[in-house]
Amino acid sequence: MTSFTSNNKAxxxxxxxxxxxxxxxxxxxxxxxxQDVCLMTEPVENWRNLNGVNLLDLMYKNPDMWAMTFQNYVTLTMLKNHIKQTEKPVKLMExxxxxxxxCFVEKMLSSGMIQPGMYHVLQEWYNFIYEHHKIQADLIVYLRTSPEVVYERMQERARSEESCVPYQYLKDLHELHENWLIHGHHYRPAQVLVLDANLDLDNINAEYQRSENSILRPIV
Ligand code: TTP
Ligand code: MG
Known part of the structure; x- marks a missing residue:
């Protein structure tokens, strides 16, 4: 098995x-x-700036031309994060x-942003990656929301690339997350802890704390 990680203890x-x-x-x-937690936040920042090119923006503005390239790059950046070494006993990945x-590749196929040929190439990549890399996963935290709430947040946050994303897109992505994480329509690599992420910032702390024991298990 090919691996860039050299330490045996994941x-x-x-x-x-x-x-x-x-x-x-x-x-x-x-x-x-x-201190003992390694955080891997915001992979999206790579997608917004690859040597000065904003692939996220290109993907939303011209999906016919860029959605495939974008998902290719997402795959590479996520794989890099999965195999990144850390000496810390806990690793948290966004x-x-x-x-x-x-979720995303399925949505892009069903809405015609990518064509079946492109979809199959991506599937081949995923299968190859699973065969040749150990993708460590011990727990999935599912921040469960309603599409209405995230649509409002997305508009408030106003990330410029997302200004054209319609409510229906978030609703479809919501269903895809539910189908995977709640209904098990796709492979789940670990147990799923579901948190209520509809709560606003003032009230979400208690919900986050509810997950601390599960997440910090190796160090408490
Ligand atoms: P998210 O990965 O959901 O990141 P976020 O920072 O928006 O989430 P949160 O507010 O919970 O921290 O999405 C980032 C952007 O990338 C979003 O516009 C959707 C897009 N995206 C794809 O188009 N394809 C993908 O495979 C992924 C993972 C994201
Ligand atoms: Mg984020």
Whole structure:
């Protein structure tokens, strides 16, 4: 098996999942207070700036031309994060190769942003990656939201690339997350802890704390 990781003991790895605007970055930032946790936040920043090119923007503006390239790059950046070494006993990742595959690529195929040929190439990549790399996953935290709430947050946050994303897109992505993480329509690499992420910032702390024991298991 090819691997870039040399240490035998993999960290306890938590994948933080949920719709666009569900609060994944905020959730990871909550764990900054714990020194023994390695945080891998905001992979989206790579997608917004690859040597000065904003692939996220190109993908939304011209999906016929850029959605495939974009998902290719998402796959590469997520794989890099999955195999990144850390000496810390706990690793928290914003998203994973799984949500890219089971939520976004599925959505892009069904809405015609990518064509079946492109879809099959991506599937071949995912299968090859699973065969040749150990994708460590010990727990999935699902920040469960309603599409209405995340749509409002997305508009308030006003990330310029997302200004054209309609409510229906978030609703469809919500269903895809539900189908995967709640109904098990796709492979779940670990147990799923579901948190209520509809709560606003003033009230979400108690919900985050509810997950601390599960996440910090190796160090408490
Ligand atoms: P998210 O990965 O959901 O990140 P976020 O920072 O918006 O989430 P949170 O507010 O919970 O921290 O999405 C980032 C952008 O990338 C979003 O516009 C959706 C897009 N995206 C894809 O188009 N394809 C993908 O495979 C992934 C993972 C994201
Ligand atoms: Mg984020």
């Amino acid at each position: 960290p306890y790895t938590v994948l933080v999942e949920g719709n666009i605007g569900s609060g994944k970055t905020t959730f990871l930032n909550h764990f900054k207070q714990f 998203r994973s190769i799984y949500s890219a595959r089971y």
